[in-house]
Amino acid sequence: MPEQTTGPRPTLEAVAARVGVSRATASRVVNGGAGVRPPLVEKVRRAVDELGYVPNHAARTLVTRRNGAVAVIIAEPEFRIFSDPFFEQQVRGISRELTAHDAQLVLLWVEGPGDHDRIARYLGGGHVDGALAFSLHNDDALPAVIDRTRIPVVYGGRPAPGTSPAVPFVDCDNRGGAREAVRHLVDLGRRNIAHISGPDDQTSALDRLHGYRDVLVDADPTLLSRGDFTEESGARAMAELLDRRPDVDAVFVANDLMASGALLTLRERGVRVPEDVAVVGFDDMASVVRRTSPSLTTVHQDIEDMGRLMVKLLMRLLDGTGPVPPASVITPTSLVLRDSA
Amino acid sequence: MPEQTTGPRPTLEAVAARVGVSRATASRVVNGGAGVRPPLVEKVRRAVDELGYVPNHAARTLVTRRNGAVAVIIAEPEFRIFSDPFFEQQVRGISRELTAHDAQLVLLWVEGPGDHDRIARYLGGGHVDGALAFSLHNDDALPAVIDRTRIPVVYGGRPAPGTSPAVPFVDCDNRGGAREAVRHLVDLGRRNIAHISGPDDQTSALDRLHGYRDVLVDADPTLLSRGDFTEESGARAMAELLDRRPDVDAVFVANDLMASGALLTLRERGVRVPEDVAVVGFDDMASVVRRTSPSLTTVHQDIEDMGRLMVKLLMRLLDGTGPVPPASVITPTSLVLRDSA
DNA sequence: GTTCGTTCTGGGAGCGCTCTCAGAGGGTGG
DNA sequence: CCACCCTCTGAGAGCGCTCCCAGAACGAAC
Numbered sequence: 001m002p003e004q005t006t007g008p009r010p011t012l013e014a015v016a017a018r019v020g021v022s023r024a025t026a027s028r029v030v031n032g033g034a035g036v037r038p039p040l041v042e043k044v045r046r047a048v049d050e051l052g053y054v055p056n057h058a059a060r061t062l063v064t065r066r067n068g069a070v071a072v073i074i075a076e077p078e079f080r081i082f083s084d085p086f087f088e089q090q091v092r093g094i095s096r097e098l099t100a101h102d103a104q105l106v107l108l109w110v111e112g113p114g115d116h117d118r119i120a121r122y123l124g125g126g127h128v129d130g131a132l133a134f135s136l137h138n139d140d141a142l143p144a145v146i147d148r149t150r151i152p153v154v155y156g157g158r159p160a161p162g163t164s165p166a167v168p169f170v171d172c173d174n175r176g177g178a179r180e181a182v183r184h185l186v187d188l189g190r191r192n193i194a195h196i197s198g199p200d201d202q203t204s205a206l207d208r209l210h211g212y213r214d215v216l217v218d219a220d221p222t223l224l225s226r227g228d229f230t231e232e233s234g235a236r237a238m239a240e241l242l243d244r245r246p247d248v249d250a251v252f253v254a255n256d257l258m259a260s261g262a263l264l265t266l267r268e269r270g271v272r273v274p275e276d277v278a279v280v281g282f283d284d285m286a287s288v289v290r291r292t293s294p295s296l297t298t299v300h301q302d303i304e305d306m307g308r309l310m311v312k313l314l315m316r317l318l319d320g321t322g323p324v325p326p327a328s329v330i331t332p333t334s335l336v337l338r339d340s341a
Numbered sequence: 342m343p344e345q346t347t348g349p350r351p352t353l354e355a356v357a358a359r360v361g362v363s364r365a366t367a368s369r370v371v372n373g374g375a376g377v378r379p380p381l382v383e384k385v386r387r388a389v390d391e392l393g394y395v396p397n398h399a400a401r402t403l404v405t406r407r408n409g410a411v412a413v414i415i416a417e418p419e420f421r422i423f424s425d426p427f428f429e430q431q432v433r434g435i436s437r438e439l440t441a442h443d444a445q446l447v448l449l450w451v452e453g454p455g456d457h458d459r460i461a462r463y464l465g466g467g468h469v470d471g472a473l474a475f476s477l478h479n480d481d482a483l484p485a486v487i488d489r490t491r492i493p494v495v496y497g498g499r500p501a502p503g504t505s506p507a508v509p510f511v512d513c514d515n516r517g518g519a520r521e522a523v524r525h526l527v528d529l530g531r532r533n534i535a536h537i538s539g540p541d542d543q544t545s546a547l548d549r550l551h552g553y554r555d556v557l558v559d560a561d562p563t564l565l566s567r568g569d570f571t572e573e574s575g576a577r578a579m580a581e582l583l584d585r586r587p588d589v590d591a592v593f594v595a596n597d598l599m600a601s602g603a604l605l606t607l608r609e610r611g612v613r614v615p616e617d618v619a620v621v622g623f624d625d626m627a628s629v630v631r632r633t634s635p636s637l638t639t640v641h642q643d644i645e646d647m648g649r650l651m652v653k654l655l656m657r658l659l660d661g662t663g664p665v666p667p668a669s670v671i672t673p674t675s676l677v678l679r680d681s682a
Numbered sequence: 683g684t685t686c687g688t689t690c691t692g693g694g695a696g697c698g699c700t701c702t703c704a705g706a707g708g709g710t711g712g
Numbered sequence: 713c714c715a716c717c718c719t720c721t722g723a724g725a726g727c728g729c730t731c732c733c734a735g736a737a738c739g740a741a742c
Contacts (some may be wrong), residue, residue, distance in 0.1 A: 059727090107413075364728090402699050404730045
């Protein structure tokens with residue numbers, strides 16, 4: 001129980017004085033106690049407890065040039081990115097890993113280009129050791145802004161090809177996962193396998209499309225339809241597909257939400273799943289997968305783990321450990337078989 | 342365009358040297374320029390731009406004892422509190438207002454009592470000037486932990502009666518809003534007005550129940566049913582109500598999500614809304630209200646504004662402006678008439 | 683021309699910490 | 713018993729900034 005419950009917070013000086021050692025020794029104990037004799041360590045530790053000493057963060061940062069904080073940059077274009085379950089999981093992973101590294105999460109919410117200046121100033125001002133950002137749209141100017149601050153950064157999701165070459169990122173194996181999904185449909189004996197893709201300004205959507213094409217090299221363009229990752233767009237894309245190609249017998253959908261929409265359309269039209277049309281999604285998003293009927297076969301990715309990996313990568317960057325330019329991480333995906341395919 | 346694009350960041354000293362003034366004068370300019378002759382101000386400003394000088398946050402904090410950061414404490418009991426649209430709006434309001442005050446948002450994610458120690462240490466360590474927290478469950482030990490750090494804090498939502506007396510909070514007028522909703526149903530000529538309440542360990546649920554009772558002082562207990570703020574629980578509660586009191590002709594539901602569930606049950610049973618049973622919700626949550634059929638009459642509260650108010654209150658606390666003990670804010674609600682009542 | 687007042691500027695201390703470097707202390711071997 | 717080495721500790725500088733206070737500069741009033 002700290003005895004000094006009021007007044008100014010005790011300093012390291014106070015701790016040292018109480019024990020009768022120098023500030024340097026007290027500092028050593030507070031920072032792990034290496035090179036200090038055990039009995040002294042014990043005495044200092046006790047003094048710390050008794051006084052309720054907590055290191056002054058600003059003073060420490062001033063000399064170490066490290067402040068134990070990482071910015072998470074959340075750009076909100078038109079959507080409610082924050083309440084997206086995908087995001088929630090990723091941020092949870094980030095938060096947990098950051099805690100494990102004794103680092104703090106500073107949330108930087110970017111609402112538009114008007115905020116870029118503020119963000120640049122903040123990142124450049126040394127408030128944080130590094131930053132985590134997410135690649136959302138290929139035409140976003142934000143990556144360039146972040147890059148200019150020369151602060152270490154790790155992206156969630158592969159950035160657009162145009163951006164600076166050595167930006168480390170963490171992404172799941174979108175292309176490989178897509179391949180596996182499509183191959184599964186091929187193995188099922190399906191002949192006319194369609195694809196509902198996501199917006200073409202997002203690398204994840206593009207990569208999944210590429211995966212589809214890897215397997216079905218000369219797929220007919222009429223088997224392709226585009227959505228925008230929303231449920232409604234999936235329903236619409238499925239309807240178009242059905243109109244254009246009534247002989248379609250399978251569809252690989254670029255995410256679960258659109259797959260859910262596609263399933264709705266199929267049911268409406270009296271098409272049986274998986275008997276008439278097999279459906280495979282992507283993401284394995286619990287909230288969606290659970291409530292579709294039939295339950296959705298989909299490509300699983302461990303989103304929380306991707307968040308953790310982002311932090312690990314950043315920490316390695318900050319430590320100076322790890323390769324330069326830093327390597328990115330592609331996490332594996334796995335096909336989860338349920339009833340829809 | 343800063344000319345020093347590499348190497349160590351320029352210090353105030355460098356700026357001063359470039360202009361040929363003292364560090365003190367340069368500091369004055371950087372902090373507003375009061376008491377410095379205009380031409381000198383101009384020269385220093387230019388030097389700041391040319392060198393790309395950004396004040397060192399740690400050094401500034403060390404002497405001012407203010408660090409321009411506020412913790413937002415998010416406790417996650419069993420639910421996905423993060424992806425709750427309610428939360429998103431509130432945090433958005435907080436973020437915007439914080440930005441307006443040039444303050445940063447540090448996210449503290451509490452996953453359980455095991456984190457309390459860490460949180461207490463962080464808050465007590467002077468990393469942040471103040472904190473914002475949300476009152477979730479009355480039995481939560483977190484408020485006590487926060488209180489013990491003696492850090493200024495403002496709550497979102499009225500804390501449980503048991504907690505320390507002078508905790509400032511921002512909450513909407515749950516009770517008044519409920520009264521208005523129920524009065525509307527009375528004015529519609531409804532006789533058997535039921536209430537589906539929320540969990541009784543949350544003050545918002547309790548307050549709304551009180552509002553209902555304020556108007557219907559001797560309402561029959563059989564007209565009361567309890568849910569847990571989820572859609573499913575609303576559906577279930579409505580079913581119970583219908584079984585118990587087939588003569589029910591109106592229901593005030595403690596939140597929109599449960600109201601949506603209730604509407605589902607009513608439709609299933611072939612009960613017409615609003616002809617047979619009028620329904621009023623609470624929250625005016627865009628994502629819910631939009632998709633119910635019929636569209637939901639509900640009590641509106643400005644959640645984003647509540648977030649902003651939390652920050653304003655905290656800032657006043659930090660400035661030493663404002664009353665002591667600090668006053669809480671109850672924001673007004675308004676009934677939004679749509680088709681369900 | 684002297685004195686007083688007002689406005690501006692600079693010197694310097696100090697915020698609380700880390701870290702280098704030198705030296706104290708104590709053990710070991712010859 | 714002395715020289716030497718290794719381990720542990722303390723003195724002190726310095727991180728970049730703010731702010732107090734003394735003093736410079738200049739004008740106005742006598």
